[in-house]
Amino acid sequence: MRMSEGVEWALHTCLNLSWVESGEAVPTARLAEFYGLPAAYLNKQLQALARAGILSSTTGPRGGFRLARSPEKVTLLDVVTAIEGAEEAFRCDQILRHGPGGRQDVDYRQACVISQGMRKAELAWRTELAAQSLADIRATVERRQPSAPGQARSRLAAGAA
């Protein structure tokens, strides 16, 4: 039950993009260089974020990625779901159907007590993720590390080294 490393990349990249002047797009290459990440693979992750409506992309010169909506409207759950997919971590294959007294017309994902317990825990996880927005994260970082926004802007700006 290991999460893709792309989740970490995506979260940090979204945070950095939230510090860039709105309306300015940042190409993958510059976002990747920020943390020394492989650009081509990061691009793949950002595509997923774009498909999910979290980022918007522009091709051609002066193109790249930017936040598609305000940081208040982007939660940790949104990003995790965009990268990892929407399906649940616990897979209920409904093995009860193959046990004694198992019925084909019952949805054991709903009826099975074990499945219910696992879903309950997973719901708690999702709820906690949905409660934290990118704006919340950004505010906390700015309080602890006031230099972060400036560093991000200067390193991601159009003319950066």
Added chain:
Amino acid sequence: MRMSEGVEWALHTCLNLSWVESGEAVPTARLAEFYGLPAAYLNKQLQALARAGILSSTTGPRGGFRLARSPEKVTLLDVVTAIEGAEEAFRCDQILRHGPGGRQDVDYRQACVISQGMRKAELAWRTELAAQSLADIRATVERRQPSAPGQARSRLAAGAA
């Protein structure tokens, strides 16, 4: 972030074992037949449960697996951890170390705000899993499906078909 299917098998198997006369061991083959699972692979999962101290195993004739402790003392988290491992789902590779101002002597798994947020959600998940014991599950099942214990006993008993 997909969980191994072995978790479902392990949970249902532990539940079934909780219905067997204590002191009686059930071999993998009979446990597997209960749901039509591949015996050899189920055996692998049960080995993990035995290593975790949830089950105890006995070799030789009349051998097999049994619960190593009372169902009240076995939580969903115990089983999940035994199968999936103890490491967290969100991998913080500390990419901040490679960013501007990144320091090698800082543990960003603790310091990074994003990592904190993800850990907080994961803690909620673990807390919810730890709150549910095998005894809780069993009690709910027995209330909804009074025939379940008897079915399990008769199908797992030593002389079962």
Added chain:
DNA sequence: GGTTACCTACTCGGATAACGGATGTCCGAGTTCGCAAGG
């Protein structure tokens, strides 16, 4: 009849393949901007 030694069948345990998804890389389609030529 009781005891003891052996032998057989049974079970777990770990070592060993096969498959699928995550990881990593590459090139093509489309667009924007700059430039140069013409009016």
Added chain:
DNA sequence: CCTTGCGAACTCGGACATCCGTTATCCGAGTAGGTAACC
């Protein structure tokens, strides 16, 4: 000087390899119990 057409460079997007972990399988080590021989 202004307009307009062209070209070149840049960027995303998806198609194509590679690697690692899950899935699946098998055979060997060890044990308990039954059996038969012996006392």
